[in-house]
Amino acid sequence: MKKSVTLQASRRCMPPLARSPHPSIDCEHTYPMSTPDRYARVLGSLETEAHAWVRLLTSGAATADDADAMRQWCARSDQHAAAFARAQRVWQAIGVAGASVSNRDPLPARRPAREAATRPMRRRLLVSGLAAAGAGAVAVVAQPMLGLSLGALGADYSTGTGEQRHVVLDSQVELDLNTRTRVAVRGEGAARGRSIxxxxxxxxxxxARSTGAFAVLAGAGRTEARAGQARFEVRHLADRTCVTxxxxxxxxRHSAGTLVLREREQVEYDRVALGATSAVDIEAASAWRDGVLLFRQTALVDVIDEINRYRxxxxxxxxQSVAQLPLSGRFRIDDLDQVLRQISLAFRVDARSLPGNIVLLS
Structure with a gap:
């Protein structure tokens, strides 16, 4: 029988879609990581060097000599190769957050003195060249991000990570924007502000204060409300949209059909399909407007996805053995470290802090 800590039957609108005997680790403690010594407190020296190699190889500044040196480092022992493979998998999982700190710590290995004779390698050539890295080292290295934030590109109103914002449009429609949200006002002249x-x-x-109909376009669908008749929420992540x-x-309205939602009803759609209407827990769905995340029998992997939107x-x-175990709880958005502490204790996972506010749960 699965352990339940305190997918929801009436779930919060669209989160994207088993136990260890070891003592839990309180993940409240964090490390500044401004020096290699501090970094070594979190990871062993071998793992530290492996992570440093991955950071260099994904930085865009690696040379052919660096690639040769990395192969030699991996060939020292099976432990070296395995450490590199683990570091590569972690950095692939970290993605943007990992790339943002890709040059925080120096590489432990020394580069040849003939810097003038070396040239940075193109990332594609470097990745293909790593296929020969010996002793089981994983060849494909996570691609670095460009470091460019799209931010409010194409939007009239936007919020950053953990930010919420209240907006009143010219049409007197009121909007509450949740974290990492971008909204563009549509319409011209008198019709401007009648849709977003x-x-x-x-x-x-x-x-409630609007004197005309109002519409929200999101993904492949359009949600419409008559004047003064509705309060609703729309959540659009990737190519999935949920309306509550x-x-x-x-x-x-969707190319696959049209339906009407009434109080406490919800529907999801993507580019090609419109789902069926279902009942929804309004308290859980709207908890974010009170600065709270409310989880009821929510799979841990979905809880983590939701935390990452705000943190x-x-x-x-x-x-992964605990990914589908359920979690229930009420947590303040301004203290999400509390959630991580509860996860560490309840699911008996180790929590390791890395630079850039990265936390690994293993």
Whole structure:
């Protein structure tokens, strides 16, 4: 029987879609990591060097000599090769957060003195060249990010990580924007403000003071409410969209059909399909507007995904045996480290802190 700590039957709108005997680790403690010595407190020296190699090889500044030196380092022993493979997998999982600190610590190995004779390798050539890295080392290295933030590109209103914002449009429609949300106002002249496009993120819409119809475009669908008749939320992440009616009624139009949502009803759609209407737990769905995340029998992997929307850096769940175990709890958005402490204790996972607000749960 699966252990339950305190996928929801009436789940929070669209989170993206078993136990260890070891003592738990309190992940409240963090390390500044401003020196290699501090870094070594979190990882062993071998793992530290492996992570440093991966950071260099994904930095865009690696040379052919660096690639040769990395192969020699991996060939020292099976332990060296395995450490490199583990570091590569972790950095692939970390993605953007890992790339943002890719040059924080120096590489432990020394480069040849003939720097003038070496040239940076193109990333594609380096990755293909690593295929010969010996003793089981994983060849494919996570690609670095460009470091460019799209931010408010194409949006009239936007929020950053952990930020929420209240907006009143010219049409007197009120919007509450959740974390990492971008909204563009649509319409021209008198029609401006009668519709918005939710480019990504989550928005709560209140039409109580509006004198006309209002629409939200998100992904492949359009949600419409008559004047003063509805409060609803739209959540659009990647190519999946979820619409929740809090009061009144709204119509959801999609190439696959049209349906009407009434109070406490929800529907999801993607590019090609429109789902069926289902009942929803409004308290859980709207808890973010009160600065709270509310989970009820939610799979741990979905909890982690939700935390990552609000928290700088990234939390990476490496222990897949606990990924589908359920978690229930009420946590303040401004103290998400509390959630990590509870996860560490309840699921008996080790929590390791890395630079850039990265936490590994293993």
């Amino acid at each position: 496009e939710l480019l990504d993120g989550e928005a709560a819409v209140d039409t 009616c809090l009061s009144g009624e709204v119509s959801v 700088p850096g990234k939390v990476v769940l490496l222990k």
